[in-house]
Amino acid sequence: MPEIIVKPATLKELWKTLPGLSRNRRYLAGGTDIVTADNAGVERSECWIDISDLPELGGIKETASSIFIGSCVKISAIEKSAAARRWCPALLAAIPHFASPSLRNMATLGGNAANGSPCADGVTALVAEGAFVHLALKGKRRRLPLKDLFLGPKRTALKKDEIIAAFEIPKRKHLGAYLKIGPRAYFGISKAAVAVSVELSGGAVKLACIALGSVAPVPLYAVKTSAWLAGKKLSPEVIRDAAALVKAEVSPITDARSAADYRREMCGVLLERALDSFQS
C-alpha cells in the first residue's frame, strides 16, 4: 500500500494539494486495477490521490449535441442511465462483459482508460462510439479523440498529474454491438473483443466505427475497415469482406490468455456476428 492516501474535496483543492505530495503519486478512482496491482506487489507509488468522490468527475450530463459521462461515474450507474442507454448502444452492450456485477459497482471509465490496457472493455466500446476524452491539468483543459489517448500497453498521452474529467459521446442515431471471447461467458479478460457502431441509411452504411480489444498494443480503432464499410449495403458478401479486412488490420500476440492466430481469426468472426446483428 502507498504510505499515504489524500482525498481532496474538490478539483480546486486537488491542484492546491499537489505540490505538497510525493512526486511518486497516482490517482485512485474505482481501485479495481490499481489496488489489485498493489496487492500483487507491482504498484509501488508512495502516494495515491483519491478522486473517486470528486463532484466534478461524477454525473452524466446532456447537451443538445453530446452526452458527457463523468470519468468517475461507476459502470453500474452508466447501465442505469436512460441517456447512456439511448445514445451509447455499443457501450451498453459492453457492460455485461465488464468484469463482475460488484466490480461494476466500483470501476469507472476514467480508470479503465487511464490504466491503458488494450483489453479494457469499456474504452474499446467508447472508441467505437466515436467518443472524445476531456482532460484537465490545473487551469488547462484539452479534448482528444479517445482513440488518440492510447500510445501502447499501459501508456497513455496523459501528462504528469493530468486528470481525465469526462468522456463526450456525440449524439447520433446509430446501432451498436459489443462481442467478446473470453475464457468463459462472463467475468473474464478478453482474448478478443469487437465493438461496432453503425449509422444506416436506406440499408446502406453511412458511417461505421469499429474498435477492437486485446488484439493490438492499444484499444484499436480499425481505421481501414471502418472507412471501407462507408456507403456499402450490409450484404453477406460485404460482411465477409469486412471480416477479412479487419483480420489484416489487427496485430495480436500470443500470451497467457490466447494465441495470436486464434485472436486474429476471432476478430473476423466477431465482426461478422456484429454486422449480421444489424441486418434485420
Added chain:
Amino acid sequence: MTSKTATFGLSCLVNGHKVEREIPSSRSLLDFIREDLGLKGTKEGCGEGECGACMVLVDGLAVNSCLMMAVQLHGKELVTIEGIKGKDGGLHPLQKTFMAEGAVQCGFCTPGLIIASEALLRRNPKATLEDIKLELAGNLCRCTGYEKVLSAVEKAKTAK
C-alpha cells in the same frame, strides 16, 4: 507529510451505527472492517476481486472490500454480513434458506454470497434463475458448488 502523520478522519455508518475514526489513510476497506472494527465475518480470499469472499454493501451496492480503500467509505453507509438480519432481528430469509438448502460447507464464501444475493433481491425481488446466476458471477465457491446456493436464493424470494 510523512507516513506517521498520514491519517484520515473517517466518518461513516456501519450496520446502522455512526462510526468516526482516525485511521491510517492507506488502510484497505477490508482491513478496516476486520482489524479496526473487529467484524470478522467478511473474509479475504484472493485479494484481486475474483472470489467475492470480501463482499460488503456500500450505499446498498455490493462491492469487493479487498479492492476498496477505507477513505472511499467516507460519508457512506457500510453493511457487512453482521448487519444482515431478518425483520424480527433474527436470521435473514437468505440465511435461513442457505441453511435449509445445505448451501454452506466450509462457509468461507457464504458471507459474500449472502451479500451479493441480498443486493440483487433488494433491487429485483423477482429475480429469475438467470438473473441470480449473472449476479453471482463474481462469487466463487470451491466446496459446496452452486446448485444449492442457487436454489437457496430462489427460495429466499418467497421467504422474504
